[in-house]
Amino acid sequence: MEEEDMPLFADATTVSSLVQQQEEIFPEDYFDFDDCDYDHNRDYTSSYVVSLDENGFPQVGDEDGDRHSNVNTDESSAMGSGEDGNGFASDFYRCGTDWSCLVLEEGKDSINAKRNDNLRDQLPSERKLKQSNLFQMWGFKRSDAHFSVSTSLARDFKSNQNGYHEDGVGEGYIQNKKMKTGNWGSITRDAQKIIVKSKPLYMRKSIHDDNRPSRACPFYKKITGTPFTVDAFRYGCIEGCSAYFLTHFHYDHYGGLSKGWSHGPIYCSPRTARLVRMCLSVNPSFIIPLDLNTEHVIEGVKVTLLEANHCPGAALIHFHIPNGQCYLHTGDFRACKEMQGFPLLISQRVNVLYLDTTYCDPKYKFPSKEDVLSYVVKITKNCLKKQPRTLVVVGAYSIGKECVYLAISKALGVKIFANASRRRTLLSFGWPELSGSLCTNEKDTLLHVLPISSLKFENLKSYLKTYHEQYAAVLAFRPTGWTYRETVGYKLDLIKPSSKGNITIYGVPYSEHSSFTELQEFVQFLRPQKIIPTVNISNAANREKMQSCFRAWLKG
DNA sequence: GCGATCAGAT
DNA sequence: CACATCTGATCGC
Numbered sequence: 001m002e003e004e005d006m007p008l009f010a011d012a013t014t015v016s017s018l019v020q021q022q023e024e025i026f027p028e029d030y031f032d033f034d035d036c037d038y039d040h041n042r043d044y045t046s047s048y049v050v051s052l053d054e055n056g057f058p059q060v061g062d063e064d065g066d067r068h069s070n071v072n073t074d075e076s077s078a079m080g081s082g083e084d085g086n087g088f089a090s091d092f093y094r095c096g097t098d099w100s101c102l103v104l105e106e107g108k109d110s111i112n113a114k115r116n117d118n119l120r121d122q123l124p125s126e127r128k129l130k131q132s133n134l135f136q137m138w139g140f141k142r143s144d145a146h147f148s149v150s151t152s153l154a155r156d157f158k159s160n161q162n163g164y165h166e167d168g169v170g171e172g173y174i175q176n177k178k179m180k181t182g183n184w185g186s187i188t189r190d191a192q193k194i195i196v197k198s199k200p201l202y203m204r205k206s207i208h209d210d211n212r213p214s215r216a217c218p219f220y221k222k223i224t225g226t227p228f229t230v231d232a233f234r235y236g237c238i239e240g241c242s243a244y245f246l247t248h249f250h251y252d253h254y255g256g257l258s259k260g261w262s263h264g265p266i267y268c269s270p271r272t273a274r275l276v277r278m279c280l281s282v283n284p285s286f287i288i289p290l291d292l293n294t295e296h297v298i299e300g301v302k303v304t305l306l307e308a309n310h311c312p313g314a315a316l317i318h319f320h321i322p323n324g325q326c327y328l329h330t331g332d333f334r335a336c337k338e339m340q341g342f343p344l345l346i347s348q349r350v351n352v353l354y355l356d357t358t359y360c361d362p363k364y365k366f367p368s369k370e371d372v373l374s375y376v377v378k379i380t381k382n383c384l385k386k387q388p389r390t391l392v393v394v395g396a397y398s399i400g401k402e403c404v405y406l407a408i409s410k411a412l413g414v415k416i417f418a419n420a421s422r423r424r425t426l427l428s429f430g431w432p433e434l435s436g437s438l439c440t441n442e443k444d445t446l447l448h449v450l451p452i453s454s455l456k457f458e459n460l461k462s463y464l465k466t467y468h469e470q471y472a473a474v475l476a477f478r479p480t481g482w483t484y485r486e487t488v489g490y491k492l493d494l495i496k497p498s499s500k501g502n503i504t505i506y507g508v509p510y511s512e513h514s515s516f517t518e519l520q521e522f523v524q525f526l527r528p529q530k531i532i533p534t535v536n537i538s539n540a541a542n543r544e545k546m547q548s549c550f551r552a553w554l555k556g
Numbered sequence: 557g558c559g560a561t562c563a564g565a566t
Numbered sequence: 567c568a569c570a571t572c573t574g575a576t577c578g579c
Contacts, residue, residue, distance in 0.1 A: 251571055258560080332569095358569075397570050453566070453572065482569045513569075536567090 217241075220354060220532050223329065225321050226301055230329050230354070237263040243298055247331025248314035249275040249399055257282055267298065269305055271313030274428050275399070306342055308333040310512045311400035312429045318344050328526070329354040330534075334369075335514040335522035345526060353528035358513040358535045359481060360546050365517055366484045366509040367492060373407040375492040376477055376508055380408050383504070384446075389472040391464060395452030395479065399425060400512050402434055404479045405449055415439035418449040443470065452478055457500045464503070473502035481511030523553050 221232040227242040233256030238244075246254055246268040257266070259281035265288050266276065273289035276282050290296050292305045292315060302320035310332045316339075319327040328350045339345065359366075367375075383390050394405040409416050416437050418426060427435050439445055450463075460474045488494045488509070497506045514522065523531065531550045536542050 250569095252569095255571095260560090400570090451572090452570085480569050482567090511569080539567095 220534050220537070223319055223327055223354075224352065225323070225325065226319065227299060228301070228319070230317065231331065233257045233261070243267055245317055245329075246272055246276065247317060247329065248272055248308065248311055249279075250311065250332065251398070253331070254280070259283065261286055267303070269313045269315045271429055272315070275313065275425065278428060279425070304344055306339075306344065309336050309339075310334060312402065312431065313399070318350075320348070325351045327352045327354070328528070330356045332356045332358070332513060334512055335518040339522065340525050350526050350528045352530045352532060353523070353526060354532045354534055355519070355523070356513060356535055357519070357533035357537075357546055359511070359515055360519055360533065360536065360549060362516050362549075363486050364481070364484060364515050365489060366481060366511055366515050367490045369403065369510060371490070371492060372479070372508050372510040373403060375495075376404060376479075376506075376510075377407055377411040379506060380412065380475065383473075383475045384412075387473050389470070390446065391467060391471040391474050392447050393455065393460065393463075393474055393476040394447070394449050395455040395477065396449055397452055401479050401510065402426065402431075404477060404508075404510055405447060406434060406437060408447055409437045412447070414447050415445040416447050416449060417442045417445050422449060442467075446471070452480070455505055457503050457505070460503045460505075461501070474504065476503070476505045478505065478507050479510035480507070481509055481513055481515075483507030484509035484511070520549075520553050523550065527554060 217229060217232045217235040217238045221229050222238075222241075223230065227240055228245060229238055229241045229243075230245045231247055231253040232238060232241070233244065233246070233254060235256070242264055244264050244266050246257075246266055248269075249272045254276065257276060257280050261282050264286070266273075266282065266286050267288050267290055268276065269292060270289040273287045276287055277284055290303065290305050292307060294304065296303045300322050304318040304320075305315040306318060308314035308316045308331055314331060314333065316331060316333055317329045319329070321327070326348050328345070330353070333356050380392055383392075392408060394401065394408070396402075396405075405416050408414070417439055420440075423438055423440070426438060429435075442448065454460075454463075455476050455478050460476060464471060464474050492508075495506060495508065497504050499505070531547075533543070533546050536546070
């Protein structure tokens with residue numbers, strides 16, 4: 001009924017003017033590997049830094065990468081507002097001042113240069129770097145009311161005055177009751193509760209920081225030179241954004257999507273599209289599935305989704321914009337050898353790489369998925385030999401880690417039990433091997449999938465109790481890169497499970513993000529001109545560390 | 557009562 | 567730290 005009234009696309013005037021601006025402006029940001037003239041001792045910030053905070057640039061507390069709900073505000077508060085040059089915004093300015101690599105130049109990139117001869121000829125030979133409009137370009141809003149009053153901005157500003165949106169549309173978290181409780185696997189919970197009183201509303205930070213917009217879309221979620229954003233649903237209507245891309249169906253990426261979504265079309269893989277419709281009840285007319293490995297032209301930009309080797313439906317997004325530039329957004333991914341065979345990544349150089357840097361630290365050199373899977377199978381078999389009456393539990397979030405329980409299922413020839421809600425999700429993948437291995441009755445198999453958060457001794461003890469006639473012990477796996485310990489390294493046999501009575505829990509370094517080594521290989525294969533990290537960026541020291549990694553990888 | 561939207565916890 | 571949520575509180579409708 002309301003479907004017809006809903007605007008599918010953002011205001012066309014805004015979009016075209018923004019695109020035009022972006023064609024004229026080349027922003028500064030991260031280190032340009034082709035122009036190694038960055039001087040660490042020079043103060044690049046002096047001309048801008050004074051106004052940064054006053055202008056509502058994202059502070060550490062606001063601009064949180066993809067997954068930092070707990071934020072470190074020390075940086076800004078202890079060091080004073082921005083004059084130290086340590087805030088996100090000043091770092092943004094400081095880390096390399098030249099985006100000129102985005103202008104096509106003679107001999108700079110032979111592959112792209114050849115392809116783009118025609119386009120390049122149309123470009124003016126000299127481009128002025130305009131900085132005055134950067135605020136607008138990246139979507140940073142001023143906190144005073146001086147900026148122009150388009151409807152959406154006015155609304156954002158109004159609602160941000162007190163940190164809450166007054167129209168209540170479009171910015172919701174996905175936390176309705178149905179999704180929340182036992183959706184993907186339930187476990188009997190003890191009645192014990194620790195009651196923590198929340199601060200009264202009037203004491204909350206967002207209210208006191210009333211002169212600062214609390215949620216502007218951070219620059220690294222915007223694809224420069226396009227009206228596109230990636231995984232940016234928690235910011236309401238983003239000015240100048242007419243296409244919202246979703247890399248995969250994990251909460252920290254789709255957060256903000258709900259059935260009231262009306263800010264623009266959502267582009268994603270067919271699997272992700274199905275989940276967005278099924279689980280979030282987003283109006284289907286906003287959801288546009290794009291087949292993988294297929295070129296789609298969206299607002300003049302060639303867009304191709306590639307397998308990301310993360311969770312089912314996860315995609316890398318490749319953008320080829322009309323001036324010949326190529327950008328790759330990895331979303332969350334685990335880099336692997338097969339990616340070096342993707343024709344799109346071979347045929348053209350990627351100019352800007354938006355990179356999942358979750359484990360971009362030399363300490364994360366964890367084993368391959370395959371090694372972890374054989375290890376899990378080995379442990380399971382040993383355990384069952386010693387105690388045949390063992391219930392095997394694999395922890396998982398919403399989606400992802402399917403291969404862990406599938407490997408056990410295959411090796412032992414047993415079915416997989418997951419509760420109805422998780423089953424529905426898993427069946428939606430259209431993955432025959434997985435679908436065929438599921439069972440509906442929990443008594444029919446010794447292999448169960450539970451929410452990873454429920455893998456605690458107390459929980460598992462009571463879970464085992466409900467099956468006491470069948471089982472005498474529990475063997476549980478929590479498969480996450482986060483369990484990785486340097487002392488273990490590649491030697492999985494050094495893993496020490498934690499045990500309590502007849503409950504044994506193994507933390508296994510099964511990661512769906514790239515290890516440090518895999519990141520390095522991927523970056524060295526791509527040789528991008530610029531890298532914009534998208535994870536672990538709320539801390540200046542971290543950012544600096546990562547950039548120096550990139551520099552080292554791309555030397556020579 | 558329910559959805560939206562925070563803060564805080566794991 | 568935070569892999570990706572999960573939980574509880576409050577407010578508006």
